[in-house]
Amino acid sequence: MERLPTFSKGGVHPDDKKALSNNQAIQRLPVPSELVLPLSQHLGAPASPLKQKGDMVVAGEKIGKASSFISADVHCPVNGTITDLRKVVLANSVVTDAFVITPDASNPLGEWPEQPYDALSPEELLAIVKDMGVVGTGGATFPTHVKLSVPKGRTVDALVVNGVECEPYLTADHRLMLEETERVLRGIMIVAKITGPKRIIIGVENNKKDAIAMLRQEIARLGFPITVMALRVKYPQGDEKQLLKATIKREIPSGKLPLDVGAVVLNVGTSFAIYEAVAMRKPLIDRVVTISGEAMKEKKNLRVLLGSKVADLIAFAGGLDHEPDKFISGGPMMGFAFHDDQIPVIKGTSGILALDKEPSAKAPTTPCISCGRCVAACPMGLQPTKLYRLIEHRDYERAMAMNLMDCKECGCCSYSCPAHLPLVHGMKLGKRLGRK
C-alpha cells in the first residue's frame, strides 16, 4: 500500500470525531435579532471604530479601520442600526470593544453579484484583499494582505494550501472543499497571481477522500496548475511548519516564517474568502462554523454572520442533548474553553463544541514517570517534561534558553502524558510570564 507523506517529528493520533458532522451540508444560520461585532477579530492591533451608537449601517460597510500594519478592517454584516459600542470578552479571553448591531428586520442582507476580475493587476488584487478585511480563517487570524505581500527581491517557490483540518470534530473546511470547490480553487489562483509561485499544492489529510477526489476533478475541468497531495492523518499537520515539512519537505528554522523558505501557506477557508472578496467585492462578514460535540443535539456546519452569538448557533442546532463537560471555541486540541454563550462568532471561529468529559480526564494527576512520551510527541523537538519543571520552578530564563517560545501550544505533550500533567497549560503560562 502507498505510504502517504506526513511530517517526521512527533505528532499524535487523536480520535478525529469527524463522522459526527462531515456529512452535514452547509446551512445558513438565519439572521439573528442582534449581532455583537468585535473590533479585534484578528492578530495584531484592534481596528479603530468608524461609527458610533445610533448610526445607521449597511451590509458590507467598513465600520472599523485597521489601526496599524498588522491589523485588519472590520465590516458590517447586515443593514441595520448600531445600538451600542461596548466591551466584550472573547473566547480567547481578549477584551475588546464591539459594536452591538440590530439588523433591519425587513431587509437585513446585502447583495454581492459576481464581477470580472481577470484584468486586475497583482497589486490591485492585493489591495482588494486588504480592503475587504480578509484574515486567516483557520484560527490564527493573521491579516492576509500582510501574508501575501512578498518583499521585493524574494521569490515564492511554493504556494501551499492547507486543507488538512487536523483538529478533531472540525469539518467546516471539509464541507467548503466539497461544496464550494470551484470558488476555493479560484481563490487559490487569485493568490497565485498575487504571489507568483512556481508550484501550487493543496495538502489534504486522507480522511477526506471525497474532498480530494472533488478537488482533483474540478482542477482537471478548470485546467488549473494545482496538485492535490493526500497526506497521512496526523495531528498537528495543519500547522504551517508541519504542513511544509509534509508537502515540500522544507523545515522552517526557529523564529523564521514560511517566506524564509520560499513558501506561502494559506487555508482553504481563507482562499474561499479571497474569492468572495475579489470576485464579489464581499468583505469577510460571514464564515462556516462546525457545531459538534457529544452534548450537542444536532451536529451542523453553519454559514454564520460574524457577530452572531454562540447561543443562536446552539439554538439552531436544536439545543443541547445534555449538560456538556465544557464548551470549546475552535478544536479540542488548540481551541479555547468558554462559559458564556453570549460570546460572538468572529473571523477565526472554526467550531463551537459541546464536549463530554474524556475518560482520561477523570484520572488524577500523578508525578512524572520520565517515560519520554511527551518528548516523542512534540512536533517542535522540545523537551516538554524539562520545560514544565523549569516553569513550575519559575525559571523562565532557562526555559527560554530551551526554546520555550518555539512551542506551538499544540497539546501533543499533554495528550500523550500518562501522568495527566497539564503540560500545555504550563507552556502557555511559561511563554506569557517568560516574555515579560
Ligand code: SF4
Ligand atoms: S504544546 Fe508545545 S511543548 Fe507540547 S508538544 Fe506542542 S509544541 Fe511541544
Ligand code: SF4
Ligand atoms: S509524558 Fe508525562 S510522565 Fe512521561 S516524561 Fe513527559 S511529563 Fe513525564
